[in-house]
Amino acid sequence: MSATMRAAVCLGPGGPETLEVREVPVPAVRDGWSLVRVMGAGLNRSELRTRQGHSPNVVFPRVLGIECVGVVAASTDPAVPEGTTVAAVMGEMGREFDGGYAEYALLPNALLMPVATTLPWDVLAALPETYLTAQGALDALDALGAGPGGGRLLVRGGTSSVGMAALSIASAHGLEIAATTRQKDRIDALAAAGAAHVLVDTGGSLAEDVRAIWPEGPDHVLDLVGAATAVDSLRLARRGGTVCVAGSLSGWAIPDFQPVAMIPSGTRLTAFHSDDLKGAAGAALLRRIVRQVEAGVYRPNIDRVFALADVVAAHRHMENDQATGKVVLIP
Known part of the structure; x- marks a missing residue:
C-alpha cells in the first residue's frame, strides 16, 4: 500500500471550487478504527451544506462524504477482517473526521456494515444512505x-x-x-x-x-x-x-x-x-436491501457516476438540481 492517496479536500466554506483533489497521507490505523479502501461513495445534499459552511463544528480542511463502500484494507476488529466488503454511513463521517471522498477512509469499527454481494461498486455505492x-x-x-x-x-x-x-x-x-x-x-x-x-x-x-x-x-x-x-x-x-x-x-x-x-x-x-441506522443497527437491513436489488425487486436509481477527479463537476451537478436519483463518486 502506498503511503499517500488521492482525496477531495474541502479547503473551506464556499462553492464547489473549494473542493480540491490532493495527494495526502493514508490515515494511520489506530485502536477501534479500521482502514477501508473506498470503492465508491454516494453524494448527498447534506455534503453541500457542509461545504457551504452550514454544518456546525466542522473544521476545515475536511474530506467530505457521509457514506462509502469498499474493502477493509487494515482491520482492528476480528469480526471484520481484511478483505471484507463493507459499507459505512453517518456517525459524523465527513464532519468530525474525514469521510468517503478519498481512496482510503479511516472509520470507527462501530460504523462498518459487512455485506456480501455481486453488485458492481457503483450500484452498491448508490444504496446505503x-x-x-x-x-x-x-x-x-x-x-x-x-x-x-x-x-x-x-x-x-x-x-x-x-x-x-x-x-x-x-x-x-x-x-x-x-x-x-x-x-x-x-x-x-x-x-x-x-x-x-x-x-x-x-x-x-x-x-x-x-x-x-x-x-x-x-x-x-x-x-x-x-x-x-x-x-x-x-x-x-x-x-x-x-x-x-x-x-x-x-x-x-x-x-x-x-x-x-x-x-x-x-x-x-x-x-x-x-443516523439511527448506522453500524450494527442498519447492517441486517442493508443486506436485505442488497438482496432485493440483486433480485431486481428494488432499483438502484443511479443518475450519474463521476470520477474523484471530477468532484467539482459532481457537486455542481447536484447543487444545480440536475440529478434524478443518486450521484456516485468512484475514487
Missing part, C-alpha cells in the same frame, strides 16, 4: 404493513435519491403512490420508478392536485423537501394520516412553527434521521 433513509422513513410512517392496495403515499421531492428509493420500496409493497417534481421533464422517470400519479410542484399548495386524486388525502406523506413544505404536507394528509419529514432539500428549520395551529387535529407528524 439512500435506501436506509427511505426504508427508515417508510417504517416511521408505518406505510408498508397493509399489503397491496392498503395505502396511499405521497412523496414530496420524488426525484431526489431518497425519493426514488422510496418509490422503489413502496411500489414493491403495492402502495398507490403520488410523487412530486418541480420539472416536467422528470415525469416519465417518476412514473417508471413506481409513481402512479406525478404532480408538478410549482411552489404553492398541492391541495387541488392531491384532492383530485384522493379526495380525503393520502394516508402517508413522505416529505423530503422539508422546511418549506412540511406545514402544507400536514394539511394534505387525511385526518389520522401521518407526515414524516426525512429530508431537508429546502433547509433545516420551519420558521414560526406553531404546532397547535399548524398540525390538524388527529394528523401525526414524525421524522426520521438516517
Whole structure:
C-alpha cells in the first residue's frame, strides 16, 4: 500500500471550487478504527451544506462524504477482517473526521456494515444512505404493513435519491403512490420508478392536485423537501394520516412553527434521521436491501457516476438540481 492517496479536500466554506483533489497521507490505523479502501461513495445534499459552511463544528480542511463502500484494507476488529466488503454511513463521517471522498477512509469499527454481494461498486455505492433513509422513513410512517392496495403515499421531492428509493420500496409493497417534481421533464422517470400519479410542484399548495386524486388525502406523506413544505404536507394528509419529514432539500428549520395551529387535529407528524441506522443497527437491513436489488425487486436509481477527479463537476451537478436519483463518486 502506498503511503499517500488521492482525496477531495474541502479547503473551506464556499462553492464547489473549494473542493480540491490532493495527494495526502493514508490515515494511520489506530485502536477501534479500521482502514477501508473506498470503492465508491454516494453524494448527498447534506455534503453541500457542509461545504457551504452550514454544518456546525466542522473544521476545515475536511474530506467530505457521509457514506462509502469498499474493502477493509487494515482491520482492528476480528469480526471484520481484511478483505471484507463493507459499507459505512453517518456517525459524523465527513464532519468530525474525514469521510468517503478519498481512496482510503479511516472509520470507527462501530460504523462498518459487512455485506456480501455481486453488485458492481457503483450500484452498491448508490444504496446505503439512500435506501436506509427511505426504508427508515417508510417504517416511521408505518406505510408498508397493509399489503397491496392498503395505502396511499405521497412523496414530496420524488426525484431526489431518497425519493426514488422510496418509490422503489413502496411500489414493491403495492402502495398507490403520488410523487412530486418541480420539472416536467422528470415525469416519465417518476412514473417508471413506481409513481402512479406525478404532480408538478410549482411552489404553492398541492391541495387541488392531491384532492383530485384522493379526495380525503393520502394516508402517508413522505416529505423530503422539508422546511418549506412540511406545514402544507400536514394539511394534505387525511385526518389520522401521518407526515414524516426525512429530508431537508429546502433547509433545516420551519420558521414560526406553531404546532397547535399548524398540525390538524388527529394528523401525526414524525421524522426520521438516517443516523439511527448506522453500524450494527442498519447492517441486517442493508443486506436485505442488497438482496432485493440483486433480485431486481428494488432499483438502484443511479443518475450519474463521476470520477474523484471530477468532484467539482459532481457537486455542481447536484447543487444545480440536475440529478434524478443518486450521484456516485468512484475514487
